[in-house]
Amino acid sequence: MTQTNPSGEPYLSIENLWKAFGTFLALKDISLEIIEGEFVCFLGPSGCGKTTLLRAIAGLDLQTKGRVLQDGKDVSNLPPSERDFGIVFQSYALFPNLTIEKNIAFGLENTGRKKPEIAARVNELLQLVGLPEQGKKYPAQLSGGQQQRIALARAIATNPGLLLLDEPLSALDAKVRVHLRHEIKELQRKLGVTTVMVTHDQEEALSMADRIVVMNQGVIEQVGTPTEIYRDPTTLFVADFIGEMNQINAVAGTSGRIKIGEAEMISRPHNFAAGTPIIAAIRPEDVIPHGDDALSPGLTDEISTQENAFEVTVDEMEFLGSFWRCRLASKRFGDTELIADFSINAVRRLELGEGKQMMIELPDDRLMAFDRNEATQ
Numbered sequence: 001m002t003q004t005n006p007s008g009e010p011y012l013s014i015e016n017l018w019k020a021f022g023t024f025l026a027l028k029d030i031s032l033e034i035i036e037g038e039f040v041c042f043l044g045p046s047g048c049g050k051t052t053l054l055r056a057i058a059g060l061d062l063q064t065k066g067r068v069l070q071d072g073k074d075v076s077n078l079p080p081s082e083r084d085f086g087i088v089f090q091s092y093a094l095f096p097n098l099t100i101e102k103n104i105a106f107g108l109e110n111t112g113r114k115k116p117e118i119a120a121r122v123n124e125l126l127q128l129v130g131l132p133e134q135g136k137k138y139p140a141q142l143s144g145g146q147q148q149r150i151a152l153a154r155a156i157a158t159n160p161g162l163l164l165l166d167e168p169l170s171a172l173d174a175k176v177r178v179h180l181r182h183e184i185k186e187l188q189r190k191l192g193v194t195t196v197m198v199t200h201d202q203e204e205a206l207s208m209a210d211r212i213v214v215m216n217q218g219v220i221e222q223v224g225t226p227t228e229i230y231r232d233p234t235t236l237f238v239a240d241f242i243g244e245m246n247q248i249n250a251v252a253g254t255s256g257r258i259k260i261g262e263a264e265m266i267s268r269p270h271n272f273a274a275g276t277p278i279i280a281a282i283r284p285e286d287v288i289p290h291g292d293d294a295l296s297p298g299l300t301d302e303i304s305t306q307e308n309a310f311e312v313t314v315d316e317m318e319f320l321g322s323f324w325r326c327r328l329a330s331k332r333f334g335d336t337e338l339i340a341d342f343s344i345n346a347v348r349r350l351e352l353g354e355g356k357q358m359m360i361e362l363p364d365d366r367l368m369a370f371d372r373n374e375a376t377q
């Protein structure tokens with residue numbers, strides 16, 4: 001079984017990969033390295049090329065140009081049967097006329113193993129996926145979640161060096177999905193198998209991946225850990241695709257400054273020339289609420305960046321269980337409303353309600369500037 005390689009050598013390298021379907025370019029010059037033992041998610045909207053890239057790694061579709069290297073070996077032109085991977089698809093793809101045991105044993109039977117050895121391995125796998133009693137049943141007698149666990153057992157039966165998961169959870173209902181997320185991640189950690197999963201579900205990618213590859217229209221937009229992708233998006237597409245993000249028309253000032261309406265504010269450092277139209281962006285949970293007395297320290301936190309603090313009116317409040325989503329209007333912002341997620345404690349402490357005026361602060365290290373052209377492309 002593959003173990004995490006402490007040297008961090010790439011196990012899978014994708015080099016300048018292109019895929020054309022007729023004149024349509026589904027993948028455009030993709031290069032990516034995946035470290036041994038890593039769990040990587042390909043995330044992006046429908047049609048961005050995630051599945052095409054996964055299928056190229058598996059050899060199910062051949063690339064038009066470029067190379068795929070697995071464990072140092074060029075596998076670019078090998079058929080799937082000569083590559084070392086296990087795969088799980090969205091549809092459970094179990095053989096309906098075979099028992100669960102036989103389904104799992106299927107891939108083991110052509111490997112020269114003896115019957116008792118196969119039976120022992122099947123039992124071990126059934127234990128591993130938490131279904132030790134189900135071996136004699138047929139797929140139709142199992143729930144969707146159970147079938148997908150069997151598909152996973154079958155995929156890892158021969159100890160492949162690479163596990164490929166193509167939207168394995170998207171056919172399941174929400175509760176099972178969340179549970180299985182956790183189980184798959186735990187199993188992957190235990191086995192240390194290098195894993196690539198395709199998903200369009202950002203929560204799934206954020207909660208499962210060591211690194212996320214965000215794709216858009218056949219190219220990679222950003223590669224990073226879930227926190228990097230969420231906290232430090234490098235493009236407006238990534239900022240917009242993952243989580244909620246306020247996007248406000250603004251103009252660049254000198255580096256580290258931006259102008260929103262009449263308001264000059266301090267932002268993260270940026271490279272836009274002064275006067276360039278930009279999009280200022282901040283996540284709703286990064287907006288800091290302050291009380292009426294915020295300018296005089298005492299009951300509420302002190303404002304740390306005076307330039308970025310201003311008065312707003314609470315226009316609408318929506319209770320979302322663990323927090324309040326508030327729409328805030330400010331004269332300085334013109335028609336733009338700002339969405340802010342405030343904790344239940346903050347709302348109680350500041351006695352917030354619709355129509356109430358309050359001070360907020362957009363912390364400079366959370367206020368980002370993006371190319372406005374990207375938004376209109």
Ligand code: ATP
Binds near residue numbers: 024026050052
């Ligand atoms: P989804 O989440 O909807 O599966 P995806 O990101 O996995 O999307 P792909 O299935 O990789 O997207 O498809 C990428 C693009 O390539 C799409 O525009 C799709 O229509 C196109 N495409 C995929 N397979 C073929 C094919 N066999 N022939 C022609 N076009 C294809």
